[in-house]
Amino acid sequence: MTSQPTRRPTRRKRASHSLESVLSEAVGILDEAGGSGLTFRALAARLGGGVGSIYWYVSSRDELLDRAADFVMADVVAAIDTVGSDDPIDDIRTIAVTLFDAIVDRPWLGSYLMRDTSVQENSLRIYEKIGQQVMRLGLTPRQAFHATSAVVGFVIGTAADMGQELPEAVVSGDLSRDAYMARASQQWRSLDPQEYPFIHYIVDEFAVHQDVEQFRAGLDLILAGLRLQADAPATGRRDAGSR
Template structure:
């Protein structure tokens, strides 16, 4: 037994001395990889290559890929939190709730990989917890029971996550290459649906024109509006 070597990734990085790579450099590079080519592009070897180091070095800053992803998410969520906190508060808590949810959604549109992995952190310490708190504080201004407030926030988060899950799934590489535009990509589905039997699929025929060339954000806003309307009703405002 050699005695437990001080497990890396534990110590709070006391003094940084002359480290050519800080943890922030690692996270920034990781986020860059995710932004450029999606979740599957975040490879320890690719990350090491970009940093100009070896794979093993990354394990000094991070206990493994899971923590790497967690911290990368927390990293970008820091920016989202700042954006949310900067926003002015109106006198309508529900309006503020909407504003904050939209900010969160926009961040996920910019970084689709956030959508799938967004739920990893919630409940843990960190920026996701602070975001949750920021949303929740708006419900404190509503006439609700604690349980209703809890449910309200999880409902709003659920709408964001549910809408973001749509965006999270990577297009089949054709559109990422730019060979096929996203509109054309969606158009193929629309065309497929138009060919469905009209008697068996009345609803699909009803909405296929809406789907064709639809706007993800408008779709999200509509869903958000429904739960906010329900919430306003519940709060008796």
């Protein structure tokens, strides 16, 4: 009786692409088709491999989305690395504007950014960088937490809102942005001024506003309040932080 040769266990062949290429192509799909367009099948086709190869790098679609969002943030981390002046409020503004610019042109990004900081190291570093500037103001831990979260939340929320896809008529070119705004403004002007006094009060500003200017104005309001809080007597800051 002859013995059978010992079979070596088969090993799963490792994918030929890298995590960087996976995330780069995922971001490309997200930029083109949004969150709904990113599937493992679409990504595998773009990479030129099988769906199974993607599982070498991420365990689920949620993780893929989180890592793709964080992949984009690497450029923000690099851009803010040297931020550091004599005025922490100015530094917070610089970081916030840099983060806003990275998000606003990507309608998909705001939904996934900082969703899971256990896999989003770059996002956590941005939060940390803003927090370090807040710490320089001498606030209590609670005040610093609230202030940093307020800045980050305002930036991400506003950028996501302003980055929403435009109406189809504007995207197709059938209607210019100016014409779209003029039509929306006219609709506001047609409202009953007794029922909508505020709308009538600001409609002329709404008609000509620029989204970036609107963002910067809101950010400056938050930072002005933060400066006032930092300039308050130390005893008042401690009392506020303990409530």
